[in-house]
Amino acid sequence: MNPITVLILLILALGVLFVYRRLPAAQRGAFRLRALIALALFGLAFLALTHRLYLLGALFALLVPFLRHLLPWLIRSLPFLARWYQRRQQRRGPSGGQRSKVAADIVAMELDHDTGAMTGQVLSGPFAGRDLADLQQQEFIELLQYCRQTDTDSARLLESYLDKRFGDSWRADDPNGHSDDHTPPSDNGSLSDAEAYDILGLEPGADRDAIVQAHRRLMQKLHPDHGGSAYLAARINAARAHLLASK
Incomplete structure (x- = not known):
C-alpha cells in the first residue's frame, strides 16, 4: 500500500x-x-x-x-x-409506547421511551404555538435568549432539546454561552401528582414497581454520564421521589 x-x-x-x-x-x-x-x-x-x-x-x-x-x-x-x-x-420491561412529558412556562417536551426521540412545542412568547421541529437554528437562539430572560426552567428544557437534536453545534451560534445545566429546576419541590406521572410517562395510580422501572429506563437514556441532560435527570429524580413518597 x-x-x-x-x-x-x-x-x-x-x-x-x-x-x-x-x-x-x-x-x-x-x-x-x-x-x-x-x-x-x-x-x-x-x-x-x-x-x-x-x-x-x-x-x-x-x-x-x-x-x-x-x-x-x-x-x-x-x-x-x-x-x-x-x-x-x-x-x-417494555415501555408500551410510553412518552414522558416535561413542561415549563414557555416550552413543553415529550420523550418517546422506545426511540429516545424528543419533540416539543412553544407554549408562549416568540413562536408560540409552533412545533420545535419547525424552527430554524437562529430561531432557536432567539427563543433561548427569551427563555433565559423570562423563565430559567424553560431555558434549561430548551437547551436539553437542542443538545439532543444538534449535539454541541448550536452552541457556536449562542452569543451568551449556555446556562449552567447543573442548576436544579426552580420548582423541584412543588410537583403535582399529575406532573410527576407525566414526567415518568405513567398513568395515574401506577404502582411502585412501575415507577421504579420507568425511572430506571429514563435514566439509562438521559443520565448526564450517558450524554443526557442534568436538568431532565433532576426532573426525573424529583418525579420518582414525589410519587414514591406517597406509596
Missing part, C-alpha cells in the same frame, strides 16, 4: 473519529453500526480493485475447522440464549 493511500485512510479515520466524538451518546450506537458496514464495503471494494478477493476465500478456509467445532455449540446454545434474551427483556 503506497504512502498516499495510507495518508488518505488516516485522514478518513480521523474524520470519522471527530464526527463520532461530537455526536450525542444516544446516536453513537447507530453511527458505529453504519461505520462498520461502510468499513466492510470499503474493504470488499479495495480487495476487488487490487485483485485480492482470493484472500477472502483463504480466510474462510482457515476458519472452516473452527466453524465445524463452533457450529454445534452454537446450535446447542440457541435455546439458552433465547431464554436469556427473553429474561433480559422482561427485566427491562
